[in-house]
Amino acid sequence: xxxxxxxxxxxxxxxxxxxxxxxxxxxxxxxxxxxxxxxxxxxxxxxxxxxxxxxxxxxxxxxxxxxxxxxxxxxxxxxxxxxxxxxxxxxxxxxxxxxxxxxxxxxxxxxxxxxxxxxxxxxxxxxxxxxxxxxxxxxxxxxxxxxxxxxxxxxxxxxxxxxxxxxxxxxxxxxxxxxxxxxxxxxxxxxxxxxxxxxxxxxxxxxxxxxxxxxxxxxxxxxxxxxxxxxxxxxxxxxxxxxxxxxxxxxxxxxxxxxxxxxxxxxxxxxxxxxxxxxxxxxxxxxxxxxxxxxxx
Numbered sequence: 271x272x273x274x275x276x277x278x279x280x281x282x283x284x285x286x287x288x289x290x291x292x293x294x295x296x297x298x299x300x301x302x303x304x305x306x307x308x309x310x311x312x313x314x315x316x317x318x319x320x321x322x323x324x325x326x327x328x329x330x331x332x333x334x335x336x337x338x339x340x341x342x343x344x345x346x347x348x349x350x351x352x353x354x355x356x357x358x359x360x361x362x363x364x365x366x367x368x369x370x371x372x373x374x375x376x377x378x379x380x381x382x383x384x385x386x387x388x389x390x391x392x393x394x395x396x397x398x399x400x401x402x403x404x405x406x407x408x409x410x411x412x413x414x415x416x417x418x419x420x421x422x423x424x425x426x427x428x429x430x431x432x433x434x435x436x437x438x439x440x441x442x443x444x445x446x447x448x449x450x451x452x453x454x455x456x457x458x459x460x461x462x463x464x465x466x467x468x469x470x471x472x473x474x475x476x477x478x479x480x481x482x483x484x485x486x487x488x489x490x491x492x493x494x495x496x497x498x499x500x501x502x503x504x505x506x507x508x509x510x511x512x513x514x515x516x517x518x519x520x521x522x523x524x525x526x527x528x529x530x531x532x533x534x535x536x537x538x539x540x541x542x543x544x545x546x547x548x549x550x551x552x553x554x555x556x557x558x559x560x561x562x563x564x565x566x567x
Contacts (some may be wrong), residue, residue, distance in 0.1 A: 274310035274317050280417050296335040303340055325566040327445075334443050348441035355405050355478060356471030358444060361435050367405035369395075372433040391428025398496055408474065409481055409503040419468040420495030427470060445562070448471070463534075464522060466492055477503070485538045487525065489519040 276298040277290040291355070294311070301308050308317045324334055325345045336346055350357055362368025369375075379390035398414040405411075438444060463486030467476040479486035481503060490506065491514040500507045508514070525531055548555035 274308050275312035276308075277311050278305075278313045287450040292332065292335075295332050296339065297563055299332075299336060300339055303344075333440050337440075342442075345442040346440070347566070348438050348444045350438075350444055350446045352446075352471040353475055355408050355474040356445060358405050358459075359403070359474060360431050360471075361438060367403045369431065371435070372428070373435060374535075376428065376432065388426060388429065391432065392424075392426065395431065398499075400499075402502060403535065405474070407482065411473075411477065412494040412499060412502045414499040415477075415501060416473050417472055417495060418493045418497035420497075422467060425469065443562075443566075447536060463487070464489065464526070483537060483541065485534050485541065487522045489518060489522065491515045 276294040281287055281290065298308065302320070303322045305319050305322050307319045309315075310317065323344055325347055327347050327349050328336075333346060336344070344353040352360070358366050358368050360369060362370070364370045372391075373395055376387055376391045379385065379394055380387055381392065385393070389411040396417065398412075398417070401409050401413045403413055403416070463479055465472075465479055465486050475507045476486070476488045480488045490501070490508050491510060493508050493510060498508045498510045526534075547553050550556065
């Protein structure tokens with residue numbers, strides 16, 4: 271076994287790296303399916319031939335190439351690294367607070383307005399109207415709470431959402447990364463967390479960490495853009511002034527060192543134990559991975 275790069279290293283920007291990977295993937299995958307040795311494009315070393323793959327983990331950019339070579343004979347497993355709440359929001363049904371078939375909504379907006387798909391997608395994803403979103407396991411949230419910061423650059427998340435939905439529907443199975451002990455983000459250490467969410471799955475993770483798991487403090491006064499709107503779960507509205515930010519940070523730092531911070535640390539310690547137990551004999555994580563291996567290998 272070993273690790274090999276299927277394209278020559280050099281570029282550091284994500285767009286170029288993805289383009290190189292997508293271009294090189296079909297040849298590399300075909301080599302693996304034939305059980306032939308694979309040459310690392312970066313170092314030149316040769317990985318010995320191995321049995322053809324019985325299952326494939328990867329992202330959305332390689333689904334079509336994989337299906338073209340091996341059809342449905344090799345299962346494709348989608349790896350989802352967000353929490354379950356974010357998964358439901360981005361790709362779930364509207365009845366669970368999700369965007370549902372976002373691509374169909376974008377197509378309808380393009381037909382109605384004549385906008386480009388990117389313009390229509392970003393408008394629909396970013397547009398808010400004060401709606402209350404209810405996602406299982408989380409307190410209700412206003413739609414503007416999913417975008418608590420004004421971003422300094424364009425992040426075309428609408429494109430990612432549409433492409434990812436197509437990939438998820440075309441996959442044979444989905445594995446969601448987070449531990450069963452935590453709704454579904456990872457706590458990397460046992461400590462108090464101060465969270466400052468921006469976009470994507472971050473606002474959902476912040477709410478879950480603070481309100482459900484009670485292992486973090488979320489900064490509210492730092493919100494910009496749509497963020498300073500009212501917060502559904504507590505009725506507060508951020509002031510967003512320099513004075514309010516300073517006051518909140520001082521209060522949170524004091525709380526971290528006081529009884530509330532100690533309580534959060536104790537909650538995180540309990541989660542640490544639950545994470546460890548998940549991988550013990552009979553634990554949910556070990557049982558799940560065994561079930562996966564039994565089905566796909």
